Amino acid sequence: MGESGKPLYQELGLLEAEYERVVSLMGRTPTDPELVMFSLMWSEHCSYKHSKPLLKGFPTTGARVVMGPGENAGAVDVGDGLAIVFKVESHNHPSAVEPFEGAATGVGGIVRDIIAVGAKPIALLDSLRFGPLTSQRSRFLFRRAVNGIGNYGNCIGIPNVGGEVQFDDRYEDACLVNAMCVGIVRHDRILSCAAKGIGNRLVLIGNRTGRDGIGGASVLASAEMGDDDADKRPSVQVGDPFTERKLIDLCLAMSEAGLLVALQDLGAAGLTSAASEMASRGGVGLAIDLDRVPLREEGLAPGEVLVSESQERMLAIVEPGTLAAVVDMAARYELDATDIGEVTDTGELEALWRGEEVVRIPSLYLTDDVPFADVPQNPAPAPSPIDLADVAEPDDLAVAWLSLMGDPNVASKRWIFEQYDQLVGAGTIRRPGGDAGVVRIPGTDRAIAVTLDCAEWHCELDPRAGGQASVCEAARNVACTGALPIAATDCLNFANPEKGHTGWRLVQSIAGMAEALTAIDAPIVSGNVSLYNESPRGPIFPTPVVGIVGLLEDASKSVGSAFHRHGDQILLIGYGEPRIDASRYLGRCEGLPPAPDLAREAALITLLVSAADKGLLASAHDVSEGGFAVALAESCINGGIGADVTIPKGRRADEAMFGEGSARVIVSCRPDDVAAVQGLAGSSITVQVIGEVAGDGVMITIAGSTTQVAVADLARVWEGAIPQALEA
């Protein structure tokens, strides 16, 4: 019986049918610690019971894939016997309760996933969603989350090279904080989490175990945020980045010295999740002596020790003969490494407490026997395209342009990324503020480009096309730097899949993403799902965040987004027509944005990568939020230089300036290189010379009428928007 008089299983969040399944599998009534373990491992957050069957739709294989989904992170070959390892993960619910620590521990968790594979972290990114900055609460959450990410990331010394943020009313009570980490590892040093070797030792490394996050996974991540979320406050984990830094260094050193049989990080559901994953993946059992777990405070019950989410801890499998070396090395790094158990041949997770057995569960019951839940498919009615006649035409395009530049969703994100160390490691070739971050692959002449993107409005209105568009935007951003997209990760942030149209949008978005990833040959190698992101106010937009990593064979050939010199020619490359539907200019999630043409997207990427490789481009910048006029202004502001261009009117001048939805890239190149760039385009991609880099103002001529604003004026509004919104 639980404290409230309800059955314990109900208090823990298990359905009656799930409880009965536990009893049936075990052949007996579970002990209280066992029931707590089931409730967490079978929660949405740990088990993916709604989404796992759907994820099978993603392409996950390819010539470069060294390790696909299923381990702590995926690994992709980048030559010279090296692989990049990366993943994106959410920490949404904890961030809504305590944004500083929630965001910080989100970074901590994703970094541990990367080091669990034996990789050295080389880049961080974050994707954020909050309510509008006119809301005091959203200003608070935004400030604190950015502080938390910066504070943790800076202290552990991994450069933050990119990310994105959007502010919308739909995230007011359900913010999103997704963190991505990229690491590098030699193929022959890749570690698995699979426990092996009967009699091998189970070693707990890192911080002591306390009451952090008790019940976090099931309590927070599997339920919507209600008005009583104050009760969930004690569940939030507190991060210690200094210890994490020591942990990163120790794990790399142990891996380098070949001291580890397997490695796993402790995240949601702590020891339970880590140990059961290690046992299940290895086809073995693990026996844990809970008395040997170093504790931070007195009086923890065995169930609490098993599910504590205290941060900065890793679990390792170590041969008995190597144990002393591991303990010594940990001492040198001023960390605890404690032998808490061993590998058995029973296939069971056993736990002893004060000499008595309190847990004995076949590990596969915890990890693999989750009853999957169906996702109801309830299609939303198809939206109609916006009728331009219903949208008032602005009197003054320059005023509309400046106003758009001042929209926090469009404006400079410098306020965020200047709080992050973008440089540590002396490998950051392209810093935040461009289309993608570019980081050298240590010890080589190569580099990777990486970005996080999502087209949530498009996913709301037309989820299949929106899923495609999210992938295409990320891939295009990477290609703008000259890097070839080679693999992807994803975080599917959705609302309650059993309500409304969410389940349908989830399935459709995944299908669209899979189609686009296949078209550009970038398999998914890792990912995360976060459901139940909603509040009494309503669900969030479907927000499938896509992380794409690209490879630059020659690091010196990366391309930035800034114009360089007067006289350089400006070209508009791509396909499709701008549309006002669901644009930032329109300001509402309404209409029907054009669906991507996947074959043309792939052709566009090929052109950008090839042009960069041939050294033809002085700059490349993707047209996205705010449309053409904003992208052009950004290339001018970043270069401190003006432009003079002429573009077609299309249906209407404001739609030409600010419409979104098509795939267009603004590039600049020397006059002598124009022909070569045009020569690279096949029949499916248009390359138009639209003007040149000139003066110190941005001039856009449409149907004989010129709109002109000084670069300095555009810069002032664009740079000032978020700082000013925060001062309110």
Add this chain to the structure above:
Amino acid sequence: MSATRVAVLRFPGTLDHESAATAVRAVGGDPFFTHHTDTELPDDTHAVVIPGGFSYGDHLRPGALASRTPIMNAVKRHAAGGGRVLGICNGFQILCESAMLPGVLRPNASLSFICRQGDLEVADAGTPWTGGRVVGERLSVPFKHHDGAWFGDPGESRVVLRYRGENPNGSVDKIAGISNLAGNVMGLMPHPEEACDPLLGSVDGRTLFAALLA
């Protein structure tokens, strides 16, 4: 003739030691790492670099705990004998906490971490670190710190580098880097090791690393 040996200090939480070592190698030096529990520097140590990062998590005060480790006594002896010591960012904080340089680094006026490309100017071209440079010469070197506002009496040191334009952190006299009066110990908040590779945007940091080998 073997390359000049340069000690690169490492404390728990030090982050920029690898890039400092790379910069030393780039100017022809032979870097090696020390452990914070070492009580001596090797006899052939020619110069010392104290790199940036978050030694001891910045606990108590930035640089406070690192400055009280055994290795720092050896560094003090090295400096007392005229040896060169370069402290970068957290290294500068450690030098001030060790009283090897005057003053203290306080929180940025904005109370937030700032990572930005720095526009510096040479204030004193007569120090061992800026020989070959000219007063007023501009150096482009990035900075990234939370506690970079130098506070103290400028008269107790030689001001080597200042921030041009707007003062990014509230440092007294826009001081970005100082040396002791003898000139052999220098500390600066910006990161010259991040400005030694054209691919990273600037090579203006090389001059400080080259000075380590002289």
Add this chain to the structure above:
Amino acid sequence: MTLVVVTVMPKRGVLDPQGQAVQGALSHMGFGDVADVRVGKRIELEIGGPDPAGQAAKMCDDLLANALIEDYSVEVPG
């Protein structure tokens, strides 16, 4: 073992931006009648041996306080 409480405060006259920021925030929240705010640290030490207060003062001189910008006080409660 004796409990010794050390309080480390920014020196009067030295700019305390943290104190100012806190004062500003309090004012925004409606606590306008706050003339001054200074933010310091409280350090609790369990010290054995003779003269725990004296030992603590030495610890302050050697590590816990930076004399350039901080003052400290030592108290033995009880």
